Amino acid sequence: MPWKAILRQLWLPALVFVVLLTATAGSTSFYFPPLTEVLTTLWEELAHGGLVEDLLFSLRNILLGLALATVVGVGAGLVIGEIRTLRLATAPLLDFARATPTVGFVPVIILTLGIGSGPKVFLIFLGSVWPILLNTVSGVQAIGPAVHETARGYRIPWPLRLRRVILPGALPQILAGIRVALSIAVVLMVVSEIYGSPVGLGNFILQSGSSFHVAETWAGTILIGVLGYGLSVLLLLVEHRVLGWYHQRAPRVRSTRPVPAEHTDSTESAKSNGVVV
Amino acid sequence: MAKVRLLQLGALAAVLTLWALVAAVGVVSATALPGPGSVAGALGDLLGSGVFWQAVGETLRGAVTGLLVAIAVGIPVGLVTGVYAAAEESSRLLVEILRSFPVIALLPVFLLVLGSTPGMKATVVFIACVFPVLLQAQYGAQAVTPAIHETADSYRIPRLLRFRRVILPGAVPSIMTGLRLAATTSVLVSIGVEVLTTLPGMGHMIMESQQGGSSARAYAYILSAGAIGYAITLLAQFAEHRLLRWRPPVHPGGE
Numbered sequence: 001m002p003w004k005a006i007l008r009q010l011w012l013p014a015l016v017f018v019v020l021l022t023a024t025a026g027s028t029s030f031y032f033p034p035l036t037e038v039l040t041t042l043w044e045e046l047a048h049g050g051l052v053e054d055l056l057f058s059l060r061n062i063l064l065g066l067a068l069a070t071v072v073g074v075g076a077g078l079v080i081g082e083i084r085t086l087r088l089a090t091a092p093l094l095d096f097a098r099a100t101p102t103v104g105f106v107p108v109i110i111l112t113l114g115i116g117s118g119p120k121v122f123l124i125f126l127g128s129v130w131p132i133l134l135n136t137v138s139g140v141q142a143i144g145p146a147v148h149e150t151a152r153g154y155r156i157p158w159p160l161r162l163r164r165v166i167l168p169g170a171l172p173q174i175l176a177g178i179r180v181a182l183s184i185a186v187v188l189m190v191v192s193e194i195y196g197s198p199v200g201l202g203n204f205i206l207q208s209g210s211s212f213h214v215a216e217t218w219a220g221t222i223l224i225g226v227l228g229y230g231l232s233v234l235l236l237l238v239e240h241r242v243l244g245w246y247h248q249r250a251p252r253v254r255s256t257r258p259v260p261a262e263h264t265d266s267t268e269s270a271k272s273n274g275v276v277v
Numbered sequence: 278m279a280k281v282r283l284l285q286l287g288a289l290a291a292v293l294t295l296w297a298l299v300a301a302v303g304v305v306s307a308t309a310l311p312g313p314g315s316v317a318g319a320l321g322d323l324l325g326s327g328v329f330w331q332a333v334g335e336t337l338r339g340a341v342t343g344l345l346v347a348i349a350v351g352i353p354v355g356l357v358t359g360v361y362a363a364a365e366e367s368s369r370l371l372v373e374i375l376r377s378f379p380v381i382a383l384l385p386v387f388l389l390v391l392g393s394t395p396g397m398k399a400t401v402v403f404i405a406c407v408f409p410v411l412l413q414a415q416y417g418a419q420a421v422t423p424a425i426h427e428t429a430d431s432y433r434i435p436r437l438l439r440f441r442r443v444i445l446p447g448a449v450p451s452i453m454t455g456l457r458l459a460a461t462t463s464v465l466v467s468i469g470v471e472v473l474t475t476l477p478g479m480g481h482m483i484m485e486s487q488q489g490g491s492s493a494r495a496y497a498y499i500l501s502a503g504a505i506g507y508a509i510t511l512l513a514q515f516a517e518h519r520l521l522r523w524r525p526p527v528h529p530g531g532e
Binding site: 005006008009010011012013016033067088089090091092093095096097099100101103104105106108109111112113166183186187190191194195201202205208209210212215216217220221224225228229232 | 281284285287288289290292306308309316366367368369370371373374377378379380381382383384385386388389390448461463465468469472473480483484487488492495496498499500503504506507509510
């Protein structure tokens, strides 16, 4: 009975929504306007205001930055993962790079390169490339030695091996990395637009907030949340499509692969998919 | 091991050389990417100055306050939702939505409601950190096998005692992973908030340095922030190994 399961998962969110709705219904509080008012504001801004333009600007930056990070991260990750010397040599550097807060680069980049779209795409790229790269490396490593030996035994040429053996083998980890990168990308989108931008969702909530249009601020904040959640759901759908073969496999096959200690870090963070900033 | 260290030093040298070359050739302006020499100089100056350590202290204070509250809330809630399937099912969607919410987007709202205060910074850190802790505690509690539950049942171990002495220790490996994630996140969020507000701390110093035209100093701050994050990761890994020596070396049962 699937509807029963759905009901079990939905009752609490629905209850919270209703409580918020009734609690704020007659609200005269300046900071917490009625939820209905926030939602109508959101609708009106989307339908008649310039909010769609802001949304598209933000969405485009996220997608561009993320696409760039995926290409570079997966490319570099495959190379580093395949060449043992390179992997050993770069491990601490990569860990350090990932620990460095990209938000710190926001003032540096925006103050020198301007408030346009380019620097923002670059910032999103800079923040999201590390989880993708590190996950690709550990994904390549997690491919069993038997697979490598078989590929070598059949003398499969390396371009073919890369495309048909290594890339599919690392794909589960790569997609997990992209999921982590997505949440970073959304954060950097917001931060870079709050810091300096004439358009975008971040700019919208900043402007409305500093001019005390509280309903607009809440509406923009909700829209950003919806955007972030929508994108991550979309990514999950892609993952289930692309990785159907992987999820259907017995979990035993997935967990017996020993993950070397120095890289458990990235696999765990991918698995737990914690909020990363 | 020595050979690996040598390799790693070589890679570091290569990156520094590349950096110096790019900065020297002038592909990008010196304000966007100052050379490693000037950044090292600025870093040296910073380490000796009180302003720097004060900024580090402010950043860490916000991060640690938020993190501690997140631990205090996240672990109990995670354990309870991990043990009772009904609680997990009911809260799943809510947690899922809240978790994927970009916390920093709440900043304008928080600036309105709470104002630009250290408490606001800690609140933002708390919201960002509570979900990794909560979810890892939940995974950990779910990994406690039915046999253990049945044993505890048949000995009639009271509920509170069971949470404290059976489920919590069982979930610790998973919780440690959550703590490590949350600890790194806390510093990042703290700095992120400081970049966007006027609250004192490393993030604010990055902005001030860059606006004052000293990008070398801004980079020195960014790199030291990276060093703090890296140190936290290493420390947490070390603590994890020490704390979990009793555990047989198996992979923590996640999902």
